Amino acid sequence: MQAFIAMLLKELGLEVQSEHFRDTPKRVARLYREFTREYRARPAEILKTSPSRSRELIVVSDVEFFSLCPHHLLIYGGRIHLGYVPDGRIVGVSKIPRLIQALAARAVVQEDLVAEVAAAFMSVVKPLGCAETAVGKHDCVAARGVRCPESSMTTVALRGIFSADENYAQDFYRAIGCSRDSVR
Numbered sequence: 001m002q003a004f005i006a007m008l009l010k011e012l013g014l015e016v017q018s019e020h021f022r023d024t025p026k027r028v029a030r031l032y033r034e035f036t037r038e039y040r041a042r043p044a045e046i047l048k049t050s051p052s053r054s055r056e057l058i059v060v061s062d063v064e065f066f067s068l069c070p071h072h073l074l075i076y077g078g079r080i081h082l083g084y085v086p087d088g089r090i091v092g093v094s095k096i097p098r099l100i101q102a103l104a105a106r107a108v109v110q111e112d113l114v115a116e117v118a119a120a121f122m123s124v125v126k127p128l129g130c131a132e133t134a135v136g137k138h139d140c141v142a143a144r145g146v147r148c149p150e151s152s153m154t155t156v157a158l159r160g161i162f163s164a165d166e167n168y169a170q171d172f173y174r175a176i177g178c179s180r181d182s183v184r
Contacts, residue, residue, distance in 0.1 A: 001029040035068040035075070038105035043120035046099045049089040055128070057168070059083035059175040060096040069140050070107040078110075078136035078152070081176040082117065084127040085161060085168065091125050110136045111155050118157035129160025131172040 005025040009016050016022070059081065066077035080100050103116055114134045121130050133156045142149035162168045 001032070002026055005029060032068075032073070034105070035066070036106055038102045041102040041105070043099055043103075044124050046102060047091050047095050047121065047124040049091050049125055051088065052086055052090040053088075054086050054090060057083055057085055057171050057175065058090065059172065060093060061176050063097045063100050065100050065104040065113075065134075065136075067104040067110070067113060068107040069138060070109060072140040072144070073107070074139040074143070076110065076136050076138040076140070078134055080114070080117070080132060080134040081172075082121065082130060082132045083162075083172040083175060084121065084125065084130040087126060087128045089125060089127075096121075110134060110138075110153055114155040114157050118159050122159050127160065129158075129162040129164070129168065131159070131162040131169060132157045133176065 002025040005028045006016050009021055009024060014021055016025075060083075061079075061081045063080045063082070064077065065080055066075055068074070069076050082096050082100070099120060100117055103120065104113055108116070114132055118130055118132050121127070121132075133154060135152050135154050137149075137152050141147075141151055158169055162172060
């Protein structure tokens with residue numbers, strides 16, 4: 001990969017042996033490996049559950065994530081909020097950020113990331129339902145093309161009772177305080 005990146009730099013007319021670019025192929029290769037490290041993520045290994053009698057809304061808010069846009073290979077990131085109502089099992093609070101960050105460590109569009117986190121959570125934890133919202137800032141929109149750095153994208157997934165009963169969805173939105181901004 002480093003050789004390809006060095007060729008790219010040369011093609012762009014950059015002096016690969018200069019002080020600033022000498023280690024760039026190695027750094028860029030490491031960046032792309034880091035942003036594609038989780039193609040083998042196993043949600044069932046991440047989401048360890050334990051028994052609980054709780055049937056109340058549980059929300060984990062402000063989980064920061066970064067991912068790679070598959071269209072431009074540029075970084076995007078933001079915050080995800082995930083809530084669920086258990087049905088006999090709960091998951092450790094640290095497991096939700098781990099799941100989100102593992103599934104984000106791929107080249108994946110935000111729409112699919114949110115859907116895949118919700119599907120994995122429903123499949124493994126088997127709650128009565130889950131709700132998830134992500135607010136992301138995309139460098140491909142901010143720095144190229146339309147060059148609109150202040151825009152953000154919000155995606156929402158409602159599963160189970162959150163899609164069947166609007167009261168649960170409203171409780172989720174109140175819990176996360178809908179006006180939260182993206183981290184970027």
